[in-house]
Amino acid sequence: MSILLEASTRVIVQGVTGREGTFHTEQMQAMGTKVVGGTSPGKGGSTHLGVAVFNTVADAVKATGAEASGIFVPPPFAPDAIMEAAAAGITLIVCITEGIAIQDMIKVKDFLRGYPAARLIGANCPGLITPGAAKIGIIPQNITSRGPVGLVSRSGTLTYEVASALSASGMGQSTIVGIGGDPVLGLTFKDVVELFEQDPATTHLVVIGEIGGSDEEHAAELLARGSRLKTVAFISGRTAPEGKRMGHAGAIISGNRGTAKGKEEAFRKAGVAVAETTDEIVGLLR
């Protein structure tokens, strides 16, 4: 099995006629993702890549029964696209767009409280893939393979690298979820770990974190309460310089949280193996 996304999930692509939308929709189709439609205001009624194009997500949902959406639109329009998807009843929203203004995302997060069934992945993320079944986003399917390892990560290419290494050593993946690197985002590590915990097909878990924020710590707290998954964590950015800081507001809010050291300790306390380099992950997971 898998989490969030299956071969039968009905997917639309917002911004399907754009350059990025076209390229990645083709990739998604190539691995068998059930793409049932796309949106592009003003192009409703036409067909693109063999799928029906609609003016709005509401129209697309009405016509196709879509449950999931991949968003490939530029940053000024992506926040609206997320809200449109939620309001139209989409329950899995994957926003690839990088560079969305933080205040826009804060508004989007508040908007989504009105749609508790809608799960957002991203923005600024590679999306998710259930190997051999379907993907929404840009994770290259050729480096993935089916198996029992759940993988959740804040980083894009680091995810690819780890997935690739897992596949090369015969450890396939149930689902790979790139939750994205923005400070204000949709599903967090904790949310995704909870889903993996409930997925019988997932027996192992890799968490790839990063400095900043407390999301890794929250996931570690969850795992500390007891987990059936064999888990390895990796945190990047131990030597990254602290941003040249200005003003105290950020420091007052975040205090000492968010360091690589703190995150690694949190995982160790939870009984989770911590890899010091990505090369170590596969070995620790066996």
Add this chain to the structure above:
Amino acid sequence: MSILLEASTRVIVQGVTGREGTFHTEQMQAMGTKVVGGTSPGKGGSTHLGVAVFNTVADAVKATGAEASGIFVPPPFAPDAIMEAAAAGITLIVCITEGIAIQDMIKVKDFLRGYPAARLIGANCPGLITPGAAKIGIIPQNITSRGPVGLVSRSGTLTYEVASALSASGMGQSTIVGIGGDPVLGLTFKDVVELFEQDPATTHLVVIGEIGGSDEEHAAELLARGSRLKTVAFISGRTAPEGKRMGHAGAIISGNRGTAKGKEEAFRKAGVAVAETTDEIVGLLR
């Protein structure tokens, strides 16, 4: 018994130190209403009319366990006072203030969706009274008496007149609720009628409506579905001139709804006796 308000209800007054607030708080206390506190920013810690004054409603609720609030503040501040009460956990909010901007009330109504336990009465209303027990607002207690008649009305003095006539003919009231005359308001006729329907102490009901809107029609529809209450309705404004109209937007939205004739017909269809003058109400109710 009664609806909404009992002798044991813990009440605060927002704007307790103002002229109106002071006068009506005294009246409320005079009939035994359990006034446990009041608010007036900057006067926290003092005592007024024998009750503790707080800076904010949150402080007052924390200290007194208040469940209900009467709002006596000028129109520019009343919308904020309503939201403050709801956010602090007050579940019965009575706003007497007349002249609140309609856009402010539209925002307040949306805000209240986040606090489903909070019931708002008004604004621009005389409030409510459970004769012999308690009142919040400005309904003169000396014209009311205890008994089985529920009374709900959009008009202030018309309510007093009817209550007075009921009392004079020996028909006491369970609770009298003045829901207010503004186009955008809190509890509607239907909401209050539902409450009376569930109150064993109420056996009779008087509904005093007015031209405009569809709230009377909605209450009539509810009563048409079957009611244990002997009900009389009265609608004022049959001969009121239509506002000198400008633009079509209002007409497109309201169509032919809102006339006195339409409302009276709706009640007659529901099997409710309709009084043509207020003098007829008592006779029809017996």
Add this chain to the structure above:
Amino acid sequence: MKLLEYQAKEVLASLGIAIPPGKVARTPEEAAAACSELGPVAVKAQVPVGGRGKAGGIKLAGTPDEARAAAAQIIGMDIKGFKVPLVYCETALDIGREIYLGLTVDRDARANVLMLSAKGGIDIEQVAEESPESIARLYPNPWRGPLDFELTQLVFDAGLGELARPLAAVINQLYRAIPELDAVTAEINPLVVTKNGEVIAGDAKLEVDENAMWRHKDLEQRYGGVLEGDPYEVEAKKRGLTYVSLDGDIGIIGNGAGLCMSTLDLVQRAGGRAANFCDIGGGAKAEVVENALAVILMNPRVRGVLMNVFGGITRGDEVAKGLVSARDNLKMQLPLVVRLSGTRAEEGRRILKENGIEPGASAWDAAEKIVELTRVRA
């Protein structure tokens, strides 16, 4: 506060909406000058009611002389009770299509509603009745305002998808009339798409919430007082009364809008016609009663006054004393019937009788009495 067309257009322009070139003219000479400057114009009566076209309040003028003549005819005309104070001379648009765009409060939904229809023009009310589905609607969240995707859906729902961008822009601009002006109605009908694709407001209606005027004192200063309204209403407003002129001969005073309305109903039922609606509010203080009586007595049509007062916290005996002194101060000669109920109504009625004022036994009795008294004098 209802704005006149030219005022509403000024406001729309300040919100960023395109309007046709136009000039206000208070005299025929000004209209001629406007036409010299603008070329052929429509000379339009400025009154805050619809239907001015049918009433002869809009004339086309190709030359300054024609504009002068048209303005001479229109200025001072009476349209539905409004004396036309000035005209607006506006250049004609090269109309490609006419769209309806409106914004108002939907009382039942307790929300604002935006309405858009491809079937713009004067018969929009008929469209609403016959094919309501051709008017697309959007209820924006009041804190968020209309979101982009909601506007896109609205425009496509109205069958105007090919104009999605310019229309979404205009709708956003019109919507600003809510946060910036407390508009309760803002309407552009027709919203004209010219033959070369510009989107321009062909007409404009704008009504601002009276309860929000404290936020918009500039509007009152800028646009208040242009219109010569009913003189009694103007006087009542000065005295802080809620007063509406009607066309009968019996003056009405009530405390509370509902009581006042039901008093009108009773007078009509008794065969009379009310000269006004005058709500003096809950307190019924002597000074307010005197102000109300004074305004009502200004109207020479009035043959008698019916006052329906409920004594609540202000007791009936106090109300009666105040009323007697008001009558005496104003040296009022016309018949006056008073229905007094509520607290200490008995004492109040006794005081009235002692001072020669007729108390009604009930509201209905009082209505019958005043109708009879005014009929006798006719």
Add this chain to the structure above:
Amino acid sequence: MKLLEYQAKEVLASLGIAIPPGKVARTPEEAAAACSELGPVAVKAQVPVGGRGKAGGIKLAGTPDEARAAAAQIIGMDIKGFKVPLVYCETALDIGREIYLGLTVDRDARANVLMLSAKGGIDIEQVAEESPESIARLYPNPWRGPLDFELTQLVFDAGLGELARPLAAVINQLYRAIPELDAVTAEINPLVVTKNGEVIAGDAKLEVDENAMWRHKDLEQRYGGVLEGDPYEVEAKKRGLTYVSLDGDIGIIGNGAGLCMSTLDLVQRAGGRAANFCDIGGGAKAEVVENALAVILMNPRVRGVLMNVFGGITRGDEVAKGLVSARDNLKMQLPLVVRLSGTRAEEGRRILKENGIEPGASAWDAAEKIVELTRVRA
């Protein structure tokens, strides 16, 4: 985008917040002139980092001569890596009390937070650690902004109730930095209450979201380019790269921020020090690789370059070909180690080897190699 103090104050003033009189000076002469005009001033270094006071970047000047001397000392000074481009000469305030007011994004709450404390002044971080309860917080809803009652509660919670009105006004004004400027941090510390009760911004910090600069092109135009930042960062920005200068000698290129960060970690683990962080994004196109190499090679401290690239949709063989041509175009002589993984990594590594570029067997191996190669050359 981080604004300098004088820029932030200009912006606060445009939002309605009172600031002390002050003038920018780019030369000692201008500072003397400012002092002649304003009277006694503080001459303050303008750099986008805290701690300038301790670094000698603030001097008091009672006379124009003193101001000239102070400016001569401060302009051009290096404060935490920033060369001071200009000073701000500001009149001193008659301080009654100092308040802390800050606004920032609370990443964990996914929300904005307003913070207010009666314990204003430079040691606020210590206050936050030792008595966090003395900093009152409010998380305004992002669509509604702070509501009046929320501000009242915030001010009373901070123990500043007697200043409720003026503080609520200032907080509302500061909050406008969010909708109007996409501020991610806006801070006034101290917010001064003068002895005669005025509330004035004593200092100001303002950082605007880089991702929102498309909404604020005016800001970039107005304030961009004042500061002479790191020359490599400036060049990288021109070329559209995500680049941060560090103080080591090994140039780093990675595709993806996470991969890049983990490469820094590996280099340090292997005993080396990175000269930069340079993320070329997911695609790893030849042109972008060439741009990144060019910027890194500008820095004379760099002794070798480590590139860590994952070939995903862009295949490893294509990445390798692009890299070879970039090296050749730039005539690069320094050691270059490349770790290539992902799709067609084998073919990629073969191409690199054929062209004399050292491929790392793993990321760790590559890090050890580049550290060794740069150490040998030292």
